[in-house]
Amino acid sequence: MNRIIALSLLAGASFAAQAHKSWLLPSATVLTPDQWITVDAAVSNDLFVFNHVPVKLDKLVVTAPDGSRAEPANPHTGKFRSSFDLHLTQKGTYRIAVANEGVFASYELDGKKQRWRGDAAGLAAAIPATATAVEITEGISRNETFVTSGAPTTSTFKTSGKGLEMVPTTHPNDLFSGEKATFQLFLDGKPAADLPVTIVPGGSRYRDTQAEISAKTDDKGQFSVSWPAPGMYWLEAEVEDKKTTVAKAAGRRTSYTATLEVLPQ
Template sequence: MPIIEKDPMPFSHRFSTIAPVLGSLAAATLVASPALAHSPYLLPNGFVLDKEDHVTVEASFSEHVFVPTIAMQSDDFHLVGPDEKAVPLKPVALRDLVILEAPLPADGTYRLTSGERQGRVAKAALIDGTWEFVAPNRPLPAGVVPVEMQSVTKAEAYVTRGKPGDAALAPSGKGIEYRALTHPSLIRAGQPAEFELLFDGKPLANADVEVEEARAGQVENRRLPIITSDARGRFTISAPEPGLYFAMTRHRVGVIGAQPARSYTYALTYSVTN
């Protein structure tokens, strides 16, 4: 039996050290403050690994990112490996979070993902060019008709065993997602990390990206200034210091043909080093 080298640092200690160290009817974009909505996240217990044959992942929703509140349920938890093959992951559900064990059989970069998961359906209305969820008793402007809107979320993270690779970085072409132009395992503090924001495989311009740096033991994480994607859907994040970071974008689209209105959320967890 081969000997697997384990990280001697327990997860709780590892977190405490790296955390201080994250307008038409057809389509409209809206970003909500994480403090006002539960944010989805995946949190692996390591991002850059040596010889480990697996990584353990926490999946949850939270009002304070990386403090689990609601266990994330999905029928499509999987990883995409260096061979670009999707491997289903079996979740173990607890009350506040889900635990996944993802195999890392070979060197390279792996994409961990919840897949697209459908959440609640609620009333929404296009008000002054922005889609908003509306309470049943809320008065609406004249001519504004609410529709049923389906929430769709996807949370992802990347881990690398040994030498980084690019195969797992290829976008799925479905829903909202970030294409990493700077390798996620090579993001450095004080240096720009470039991404491309995509929706159904096409660049999504003028969309907001919210970024937080996790602060273990603090009442609030540190929020970076809002970033907006450019005309090519590209945006750059510059982390001020090493640590654990969380980036998220929400995008809402109205009824298109037979497709219902949808509220998409994409979230990426990544680590920044010196």
């Protein structure tokens, strides 16, 4: 009986410690030319396990090695995940990203707490004039992964200058266990200095801990990580500041997420 209670408490504590994680998971990241991949997209408690909600694909952008926009095939959104196929017709590195911009608002109406999320353009019409205790936050997020067909290229590693973005120093499809990789984060086009970065290996559902790897950017926005083992990894960084472009917004939350595959030596 004591063992059952202890395991229940441990499971509850583990669940409470895990925040929902948004991710894109390609079926492969390094392929020979002219191949197909499937990409799953979800938000979950356990990394790369479909158990919460799907990532919507309306803001999906796939950038081909020549800079053009590649169109995914067979997009589908179900109860717990979205998925799509991608034909890698060009040689080089593809950047697959879901980028969102919008606002989150909370307010009280007739004594009840209300919440709203959407585009900034719809904010004024969404909140009643009689609402009180209105709090508005701007949100910018980027969720991405990289896939290479043939030899890796770097032409897709361009920043938009808005929100948090990553420019790999070590190619994201050239990662191996036991080796160190270096990346650079930018915030609104400038190096994001002194920023905490969290890296979590997949398979967290079958571990007692998240096994997080912590890093921090230097004054150039660079950080490094030594990969302890092969597998899929989830990388995340987040900034909260007052640099909002939305009227009446009190602050801004911008985040960056990437899924990276580390191969065995």
